[in-house]
Amino acid sequence: MSDIPIENFLVLSAVLFGIGFYGVLARRSAILILVSVELMLAATTINMVAFAAYFDHEAFTGVIFAIFIITVAAAEVGLALGIVLRIFRERRTAYVDDASELKW
Amino acid sequence: MLELLERIPFPQQLDRIVIFTGLVAGALVTPIAIVLLALLIFDEITAAEVVFWLAAAVIILGALGAVLLPNIVHATLSLVIALLGVAGIFLLLGSEFLALVQVLIYGGGVTVLLLFGLMLTNAGDDPKVTDGAQKPFAFLVGILLAGVVGVALVDQDWAKTEVAVAPFTTLGERLFRDFGAPFEIASLVLIVALIGAVAVARRDRDEDDDTVEEGESS
Numbered sequence: 001m002s003d004i005p006i007e008n009f010l011v012l013s014a015v016l017f018g019i020g021f022y023g024v025l026a027r028r029s030a031i032l033i034l035v036s037v038e039l040m041l042a043a044t045t046i047n048m049v050a051f052a053a054y055f056d057h058e059a060f061t062g063v064i065f066a067i068f069i070i071t072v073a074a075a076e077v078g079l080a081l082g083i084v085l086r087i088f089r090e091r092r093t094a095y096v097d098d099a100s101e102l103k104w
Numbered sequence: 105m106l107e108l109l110e111r112i113p114f115p116q117q118l119d120r121i122v123i124f125t126g127l128v129a130g131a132l133v134t135p136i137a138i139v140l141l142a143l144l145i146f147d148e149i150t151a152a153e154v155v156f157w158l159a160a161a162v163i164i165l166g167a168l169g170a171v172l173l174p175n176i177v178h179a180t181l182s183l184v185i186a187l188l189g190v191a192g193i194f195l196l197l198g199s200e201f202l203a204l205v206q207v208l209i210y211g212g213g214v215t216v217l218l219l220f221g222l223m224l225t226n227a228g229d230d231p232k233v234t235d236g237a238q239k240p241f242a243f244l245v246g247i248l249l250a251g252v253v254g255v256a257l258v259d260q261d262w263a264k265t266e267v268a269v270a271p272f273t274t275l276g277e278r279l280f281r282d283f284g285a286p287f288e289i290a291s292l293v294l295i296v297a298l299i300g301a302v303a304v305a306r307r308d309r310d311e312d313d314d315t316v317e318e319g320e321s322s
Contacts, residue, residue, distance in 0.1 A: 010257040018250025023171030025242030029233040042190045053197040057268040075297035081221040082301030094225040
């Protein structure tokens with residue numbers, strides 16, 4: 001279908017994962033940490049779909065896994081936003097630094 | 105209720121955000137698009153490669169915006185741009201179904217959910233957020249991770265194969281025949297997560313009384 005080597009897709013997903021990882025570590029706002037996690041999930045999805053499209057022409061297992069990743073990501077966003085809202089209502093802040101009681 | 109409505113950044117503020125974001129994104133992507141088109145005209149690269157590099161530029165710029173912009177609403181909208189670019193990559197990889205799902209779920213559902221989260225927390229009053237003091241360290245770790253994984257991937261000798269389009273019938277067969285049990289478990293995960301989200305985020309009627317009592321006793 002196309003003559004793009006698979007390395008392009010893999011390196012793109014690696015760079016995207018690195019950017020998302022930076023976001024998770026650097027951000028303080030809980031919602032922006034969620035945004036960065038979404039980026040990392042998108043990176044893994046690209047990786048799996050690339051391998052399925054290039055090397056798994058009968059079964060496409062990577063695409064199936066991508067569908068599951070998207071499903072679980074949607075559930076994760078909903079639940080995490082519920083927790084963020086709860087924390088915000090308890091202490092009027094959405095920064096993860098301010099909820100550090102379990103930090104040892 | 106009125107107070108809540110006033111906090112929605114709509115229409116003037118959101119209009120301005122969308123127009124501004126569009127202008128910035130256009131200014132960033134247009135030079136790349138022009139260079140790619142010139143290369144295409146001079147037969148240096150194929151049309152598929154033009155689409156790939158354009159989608160890659162959109163993804164990387166959108167992702168950088170999502171992790172670097174100080175305004176929380178801008179960062180979230182930047183995430184949408186990056187995820188739509190990912191949908192383009194899926195099209196290029198021959199998975200129309202995933203591209204559709206990506207646009208529907210991320211472009212629609214997750215974005216609206218995140219913007220609602222922003223609206224219900226204090227983004228309306230103070231959209232600027234500060235990052236943690238560990239920022240340089242995080243930058244180093246991100247660069248190292250992407251660099252190490254990228255070099256490892258490039259160094260590998262991949263077999264020269266072509267992209268195969270995933271037919272809908274194959275996907276459906278795989279999903280419902282071979283992955284039937286995981287599919288059901290995923291639906292269970294979804295319903296449990298959504299009920300749990302409602303249960304966690306629900307405002308209890310007697311919650312205020314509890315906090316008052318605790319305050320009095322302490």
